[in-house]
Amino acid sequence: MPDSSRPRAHECPRRRTVTTNPAHLYVEAVGSGPPLVLLHGFALHGGVFSPIVPALAERHRVLVVDLPGHGLSGAPMPDTLEATADAVDRALDVDGPLDVLGWSFGGLVALAWARQSPDRVSRLVLAATAPSFVARDDFVQAMPLARLEQFGDELRVAYRLTLKRFLTLQVQGSEEGRRTLSALRATLFARGDPSPATLTGTLRLLASADLRKALPEIRTKALVISGERDTLAYRDAGAALARLLPDARFTTIPGAAHAPFLSHRAAFLHALDSFLDAR
Numbered sequence: 001m002p003d004s005s006r007p008r009a010h011e012c013p014r015r016r017t018v019t020t021n022p023a024h025l026y027v028e029a030v031g032s033g034p035p036l037v038l039l040h041g042f043a044l045h046g047g048v049f050s051p052i053v054p055a056l057a058e059r060h061r062v063l064v065v066d067l068p069g070h071g072l073s074g075a076p077m078p079d080t081l082e083a084t085a086d087a088v089d090r091a092l093d094v095d096g097p098l099d100v101l102g103w104s105f106g107g108l109v110a111l112a113w114a115r116q117s118p119d120r121v122s123r124l125v126l127a128a129t130a131p132s133f134v135a136r137d138d139f140v141q142a143m144p145l146a147r148l149e150q151f152g153d154e155l156r157v158a159y160r161l162t163l164k165r166f167l168t169l170q171v172q173g174s175e176e177g178r179r180t181l182s183a184l185r186a187t188l189f190a191r192g193d194p195s196p197a198t199l200t201g202t203l204r205l206l207a208s209a210d211l212r213k214a215l216p217e218i219r220t221k222a223l224v225i226s227g228e229r230d231t232l233a234y235r236d237a238g239a240a241l242a243r244l245l246p247d248a249r250f251t252t253i254p255g256a257a258h259a260p261f262l263s264h265r266a267a268f269l270h271a272l273d274s275f276l277d278a279r
Helices: 081-091 105-116 145-171 177-188 196-208 235-244 265-277
Strands: 016-019 027-030 035-039 061-065 098-103 121-127 221-227 248-253
Touching (some): 105 121, 145 196, 221 265, 235 248, 248 265
Parallel strands (some): 035 098, 221 248
Antiparallel strands (some): 016 027
């Protein structure tokens, strides 16, 4: 929720534009000021950020992207995080460096983007993101692979019902779980149904991505935000992500689960503002 004490030098929250771009991605721009790109999570779209966009647009030109294959973006989902990041970059009509907020799967895309284009990504905010979303022999701070594979099987049988259950997992343990779940359910199919190919491809990337060895190469200044009760991207995984990045700080939002920007909006915006305002 916007805070009246915030500086309003760049305020223009009601001016929204949608861009046409060579990558065929849906990008909504609102506000003016330093650019801030928002990248959503698996099976959703940029509309999930709607509750925080007005506050962010008071001081940023907010660029809300529907990732390939998601929402209103017509382009198919690429096979790699790097190709996904490249599609996002080509879709933006902004020159020079920019800040990027990636949530969950969007955080993986943001990390890949910062790694391959360090001059393009100025700062990273990584919310509910893990260096690996599935557990490995030397990384136990994540969900078992079998759990993700079961989720994929359920998607193929009844994907609408399965995605609604997935939303329940995103708020499990949150102090504001019921209100957050209502907001997510209202958002889920607001921009159409994701294709089976998009769901399968994104799950494949989530299962295979292990960025731990690549993280020391990413020297972009970063803030990692974890929910204390996150059951999808565990708090300990977020802490590991921050340790492996050369220039990162880590913060936990007490009582929050996987969608802290919805369930604990004020705390999330305070953490983000404190980071972006620091020089």
